[in-house]
Amino acid sequence: MTTPWNQRYALRMQNMGSSLIRELLKITQDPEIISFAGGLPAPDVFPVKAFEEASCRVLRKHGSQALQYSATEGYLPLRRWIVDHMAAYGINANVDNILITSGSQQALDLIGKVMINPGDLILTEKPTYLGALQAWRAYQAEYTSIPIDNDGLQTEYLEEALCGGPKFMYILPNFQNPGGVTLSLERRLELIETADRYGIPIVEDDPYGELRYEGEHIPPLVVLDAQRQEGQPEFSNGHGFMRGNVIYISTFSKTLAPGLRLAWIVAPSEVINRCVMAKQGMDLHTSSFVQMTAYEVLKGDFFKNHVHLIRRVYDERRQVMLDALEQYFPPGTHWTHPQGGLFLWATLPQEIDTLALMPKAVENKVAYVPGSAFYPDGTGHNTFRLNFSNAKPEMIELGIRRLGQVVQAELNKRESPEMTFA
Amino acid sequence: MTTPWNQRYALRMQNMGSSLIRELLKITQDPEIISFAGGLPAPDVFPVKAFEEASCRVLRKHGSQALQYSATEGYLPLRRWIVDHMAAYGINANVDNILITSGSQQALDLIGKVMINPGDLILTEKPTYLGALQAWRAYQAEYTSIPIDNDGLQTEYLEEALCGGPKFMYILPNFQNPGGVTLSLERRLELIETADRYGIPIVEDDPYGELRYEGEHIPPLVVLDAQRQEGQPEFSNGHGFMRGNVIYISTFSKTLAPGLRLAWIVAPSEVINRCVMAKQGMDLHTSSFVQMTAYEVLKGDFFKNHVHLIRRVYDERRQVMLDALEQYFPPGTHWTHPQGGLFLWATLPQEIDTLALMPKAVENKVAYVPGSAFYPDGTGHNTFRLNFSNAKPEMIELGIRRLGQVVQAELNKRESPEMTFA
Numbered sequence: 001m002t003t004p005w006n007q008r009y010a011l012r013m014q015n016m017g018s019s020l021i022r023e024l025l026k027i028t029q030d031p032e033i034i035s036f037a038g039g040l041p042a043p044d045v046f047p048v049k050a051f052e053e054a055s056c057r058v059l060r061k062h063g064s065q066a067l068q069y070s071a072t073e074g075y076l077p078l079r080r081w082i083v084d085h086m087a088a089y090g091i092n093a094n095v096d097n098i099l100i101t102s103g104s105q106q107a108l109d110l111i112g113k114v115m116i117n118p119g120d121l122i123l124t125e126k127p128t129y130l131g132a133l134q135a136w137r138a139y140q141a142e143y144t145s146i147p148i149d150n151d152g153l154q155t156e157y158l159e160e161a162l163c164g165g166p167k168f169m170y171i172l173p174n175f176q177n178p179g180g181v182t183l184s185l186e187r188r189l190e191l192i193e194t195a196d197r198y199g200i201p202i203v204e205d206d207p208y209g210e211l212r213y214e215g216e217h218i219p220p221l222v223v224l225d226a227q228r229q230e231g232q233p234e235f236s237n238g239h240g241f242m243r244g245n246v247i248y249i250s251t252f253s254k255t256l257a258p259g260l261r262l263a264w265i266v267a268p269s270e271v272i273n274r275c276v277m278a279k280q281g282m283d284l285h286t287s288s289f290v291q292m293t294a295y296e297v298l299k300g301d302f303f304k305n306h307v308h309l310i311r312r313v314y315d316e317r318r319q320v321m322l323d324a325l326e327q328y329f330p331p332g333t334h335w336t337h338p339q340g341g342l343f344l345w346a347t348l349p350q351e352i353d354t355l356a357l358m359p360k361a362v363e364n365k366v367a368y369v370p371g372s373a374f375y376p377d378g379t380g381h382n383t384f385r386l387n388f389s390n391a392k393p394e395m396i397e398l399g400i401r402r403l404g405q406v407v408q409a410e411l412n413k414r415e416s417p418e419m420t421f422a
Numbered sequence: 423m424t425t426p427w428n429q430r431y432a433l434r435m436q437n438m439g440s441s442l443i444r445e446l447l448k449i450t451q452d453p454e455i456i457s458f459a460g461g462l463p464a465p466d467v468f469p470v471k472a473f474e475e476a477s478c479r480v481l482r483k484h485g486s487q488a489l490q491y492s493a494t495e496g497y498l499p500l501r502r503w504i505v506d507h508m509a510a511y512g513i514n515a516n517v518d519n520i521l522i523t524s525g526s527q528q529a530l531d532l533i534g535k536v537m538i539n540p541g542d543l544i545l546t547e548k549p550t551y552l553g554a555l556q557a558w559r560a561y562q563a564e565y566t567s568i569p570i571d572n573d574g575l576q577t578e579y580l581e582e583a584l585c586g587g588p589k590f591m592y593i594l595p596n597f598q599n600p601g602g603v604t605l606s607l608e609r610r611l612e613l614i615e616t617a618d619r620y621g622i623p624i625v626e627d628d629p630y631g632e633l634r635y636e637g638e639h640i641p642p643l644v645v646l647d648a649q650r651q652e653g654q655p656e657f658s659n660g661h662g663f664m665r666g667n668v669i670y671i672s673t674f675s676k677t678l679a680p681g682l683r684l685a686w687i688v689a690p691s692e693v694i695n696r697c698v699m700a701k702q703g704m705d706l707h708t709s710s711f712v713q714m715t716a717y718e719v720l721k722g723d724f725f726k727n728h729v730h731l732i733r734r735v736y737d738e739r740r741q742v743m744l745d746a747l748e749q750y751f752p753p754g755t756h757w758t759h760p761q762g763g764l765f766l767w768a769t770l771p772q773e774i775d776t777l778a779l780m781p782k783a784v785e786n787k788v789a790y791v792p793g794s795a796f797y798p799d800g801t802g803h804n805t806f807r808l809n810f811s812n813a814k815p816e817m818i819e820l821g822i823r824r825l826g827q828v829v830q831a832e833l834n835k836r837e838s839p840e841m842t843f844a
Contacts, residue, residue, distance in 0.1 A: 003623045003667045005692055008589065010539045010561070013696060026493075040491055048485030051711075055477040063470030067679035069462055071448075102524055102683075106705045113560060117432045135703040138535060139432070167430065201425045245425045257489035259710035261524075270427055274435060281557040282704070283528045288681035289473075290709055 012118075012138050027362060034399030036386040037367040039177065039342055044392070045313050046257050047297060047306055054296035058289070066289045072280045073272075074100025074264070075291035081298055082264050089209065090223045091248065096269040099276060102286045104207060104251040104263035106279075108135040111203055111247060113278045114271070115167055116141050123166035125153050127345070127374030127383070129177045129205065132170055141167075143376035150336065152176065152183030155190045162194065168201040168247075173221055175208045175341025178374045178385035182339055185218050192224045195245050204248045208341035210255055210307050213315035215339045222246040222266065247271060252294060254342065254389075255307055260290050314342070314389050317396055321388040324397045328404030330411055335386075342389040345371070347382060348407060351414055354384045357406065366402040434540075434560050449784060456821030458808040459789040461599065461764055466814070467735050468679050469719060469728055476718035480711070488711040494702045495694075496522025496686070497713035503720055504686050511631065512645045513670065518691040521698060524708045526629060526673040526685035528701075530557040533625055533669060535700045536693070537589055538563050545588035547575050549767070549796030549805070551599045551627065554592055563589075565798035572758065574598065574605030577612045584616065590623040590669075595643055597630045597763025600796045600807035604761055607640050614646045617667050626670045630763035632677055632729050635737035637761045644668040644688065669693060674716060676764065676811075677729055682712050736764070736811050739818055743810040746819045750826030752833055757808075764811040767793070769804060770829060773836055776806045779828065788824040 027033070058066050073079065079098045086093050101107040108131065116122070118140035124132070126145035133143065144164055146157045152173060171191070173183040183191070195202050204221045225244045251263035265275060279285070297303075318338065325335055325346070335346040346368075348354065355370040371383025391399060449455070480488050495501065501520045508515050523529040530553065538544070540562035546554070548567035555565065566586055568579045574595060593613070595605040605613070617624050626643045647666045673685035687697060701707070719725075740760065747757055747768070757768040768790075770776065777792040793805025813821060 003621055005623075005690065008537055008623060009696060010535070010537055010542075012539075013536055013700070038491065043486030043490055046486050046489040048481055048489065051485070051489065052478055052481040055481065056474055059470055059474040059477065063473070064465030064468050065681075067468040067470065067473065067681040068465055069460065069680045102705045102709075105703070109704045113432065114435055115430055115432055117434075120432075131703070131706070138700065138703050199425055201427075201430060257711075258491045259487075259489040261705060261707070261709045268427065274427075274431060278435070278560065281527070281553070281560050282531045283524045283683060284553070285683070287524075287683045287709055287712055289679075290712060 012140055033365050033367050034391055034395050035367040037369050039387055040390040041254055042313060042389055045310055050297045055293045058292045058296050066292045070285050070288040072276050072285045078291050078295040081295060086266060090219055091266060093266050097266050097272060099265045099272050100286050101263045102283060103261040104249050105131055107249045107263055107265050108132050110275045110278050112136045112139040114274045120167040121164055123161050123169040124376055127178050127380055130373050133376055145376045148179050148181055150181050152181050152187055155187045158194050162198045162200055166200060168203055170203045172205045174206055175338050178343050178345055180336040180338030180344040188221055188224055192221060192228055202246045204246050207251045207254050211311060212340035213311060222248040260294055262290060262294055317388045317393055320393040320396045324400035328401045330408045342387055344386050346384050350382055352410055353381045357410055361406050364402045364406050366399045434562055455787050455789050456813055456817050457789040459791050461809055462812040463676055464735060464811055467732055472719045477715045480714045480718050488714045492707050492710040494698050494707045500713050500717040503717060508688060512641055513688060515688050519688050519694060521687045521694050522708050523685045524705060525683040526671050527553055529671045529685055529687050530554050532697045532700050534558045534561040536696045542589040543586055545583050545591040546798055549600050549802055552795050555798055567798045570601050570603055572603050574603050574609055577609045580616050584620045584622055588622060590625050592625045594627045596628055597760050600765050600767055602758040602760030602766040610643055610646055614643060614650055624668045626668050629673045629676050633733060634762035635733060644670040682716055684712060684716055739810045739815055742815040742818045743822060746822035750823045752830045764809055766808050768806050772804055774832055775803045779832055783828050786824045786828050788821045
């Protein structure tokens with residue numbers, strides 16, 4: 001009797017479904033399509049030369065260490081570099097608060113594994129990062145969500161949502177994926193205060209914090225939480241930097257290169273310890289070679305200068321996209337004005353379904369991600385996400401022109417029955 | 423109210439505990455200790471120069487691809503290389519049957535995620551690989567086990583165990599970790615036949631299959647299963663190489679380098695598809711840079727020649743360890759005679775507890791892994807695992823002499839009350 005595999009899969013697999021983004025990324029590998037769909041950084045600013053030199057140096061000097069098993073927590077010099085980097089960003093941590101992960105997707109998976117029981121409620125922004133929804137569906141999480149506006153999470157709905165007893169909140173405060181919006185300082189403070197009052201932890205995902213192109217830096221939630229906790233006697237337990245409410249995630253995917261799969265978690269040391277135990281069963285550790293090579297690249301002033309370069313390049317592309325939208329998108333369409341990051345979010349008239357429109361767009365050699373994928377409740381049918389970091393400026397302009405025509409044609413089609421009466 | 427983290431963890435975390443191996447590996451980083459504890463390959467045979475050249479070539483020629491996001495399934499040329507490699511090993515697969523994973527630990531985690539519901543029974547060998555027990559405990563698996571002898575799994579107990587309705591069997595047929603024993607052809611055929619009759623899948627973990635130092639190669643379970651299925655009408659579904667009962671796992675950790683975190687799964691394509699979906703939520707994909715660099719190293723005749731070198735080096739170390747055990751270990755102790763791989767397994771007189779003996783061994787600057795960690799039922803208190811791949815021959819001899827003295831001293835202590843009567 002051969003194995004009837006489909007009767008063997010775990011229940012959690014029945015919630016997973018196939019991933020829309022994955023299928024879309026496949027389509028958009030056609031080089032003729034101008035894709036705003038992926039969250040791909042610009043390959044033209046990858047520090048290829050720096051990696052070439054660094055990998056040679058690492059293998060020449062520490063070859064047998066780079067190719068050997070290493071500690072689950074991560075390469076110590078890299079963790080120390082992250083401690084300094086976080087300090088410059090306002091986050092006071094020590095190495096016991098840092099865990100290196102295989103991309104921030106693994107950080108999300110780890111948090112799911114450590115925290116989520118089947119049926120647990122997770123509170124998210126609406127829309128929110130698709131990869132988090134996907135990671136936690138595998139732990140049979142349920143979602144509840146609060147809509148965002150131009151200032152991020154609408155905190156006026158927070159207390160009501162927290163009464164539902166979520167296990168934790170998942171928040172992307174800076175240049176949110178997919179919305180492109182930023183949580184205001186006022187709302188951050190309100191969020192921290194309310195989370196603290198209800199004792200509900202926050203998972204703060206901050207992949208783009210370094211990539212601000214306009215406006216003032218706003219302190220991350222983990223910093224505001226630490227400031228709030230400081231006055232309380234139980235704040236310092238001597239083993240870690242805090243007993244706060246926030247687990248903070250960031251990544252090298254947008255500032256160095258996503259092909260490394262290199263990210264990190266900052267959290268109270270007892271949370272890190274649990275995550276280390278879980279990670280050991282998941283992949284033992286992140287590639288020693290990758291960690292050591294990245295550290296070799298990061299040393300000195302390289303990182304700061306490289307981030308400046310990325311900011312300049314992405315800021316230009318963002319501006320090109322905003323100008324092109326202004327020029328080519330029909331009346332009745334709206335979009336966010338991101339102050340940083342990689343994405344903006346467009347809203348079309350109610351009658352347009354962006355998932356149904358997708359084949360038309362692909363036919364016209366342009367792609368986006370339909371918005372409903374980012375809505376835990378499956379709404380958002382008339383929205384889509386546009387990435388502005390990957391394509392070159394002239395391609396962005398051309399792609400937005402094509403997309404504007406597709407949207408206009410769809411609107412015309414829907415208006416035409418009325419027009420015959422006009 | 424600061425978060426009471428310990429009230430926030432998922433139930434599955436309560437089964438995990440801290441890992442003994444991890445704590446041991448920490449202790450044994452003291453360079454004065456001769457460690458037989460880890461499963462570390464010999465760093466002196468790492469192909470450091472080949473990696474240096476390969477990483478430079480990859481970054482020079484395909485830098486922006488190596489640093490960019492890539493497909494969850496893995497780098498296509500590497501998957502094709504694995505198809506050819508598997509064919510040479512007797513396994514007929516095509517690229518749709520291959521998934522690249524971040525080490526075989528991730529392959530185990532993936533299989534757990536795709537297959538295990540809480541409370542599911544997994545049938546293992548006894549002793550078995552600790553990392554699998556740990557990975558699947560996170561999915562709240564229960565274990566049932568069948569003891570091994572010098573010919574591997576004792577198949578006479580198989581039918582009774584299968585009546586318990588396990589979700590799958592986990593088998594390491596070649597130079598088993600930790601036992602060092604190899605499943606005989608006769609028992610492989612019996613295992614395949616019985617699994618087929620009960621419709622219970624087999625997860626075949628084969629990290630050391632290439633590293634045989636004596637005796638004849640025995641076909642892997644996945645090959646014997648395919649041969650058996652061939653006569654049956656439902657064998658080929660046109661989408662993959664088979665509808666068999668076996669999920670096969672192997673790795674580059676023992677033949678190239680573990681610091682890469684690079685392994686693969688061979689399975690019917692529908693199983694691979696499920697694993698791809700799960701992997702996407704876990705780490706999106708394995709490092710593009712690592713995959714491309716490994717492929718660059720593997721091309722041509724390099725791999726075959728390199729495996730020959732490893733065999734020669736490890737064979738010598740195995741022989742040194744076997745000779746030293748013969749010379750220094752007291753009567754009443756036994757050990758397996760591995761035909762390949764990295765480990766052998768020692769059994770001491772019943773009255774000795776190897777976990778309790780561990781601090782004595784460390785005091786005497788030698789380390790092993792206490793056997794009970796490898797027993798799903800917590801027995802095996804008088805056994806331990808010895809690794810012979812990592813230390814150089816003269817260190818192996820010295821370490822076994824030290825360990826022999828520790829064991830002898832423990833036996834003397836236990837015999838001394840009687841000796842005062844003699």
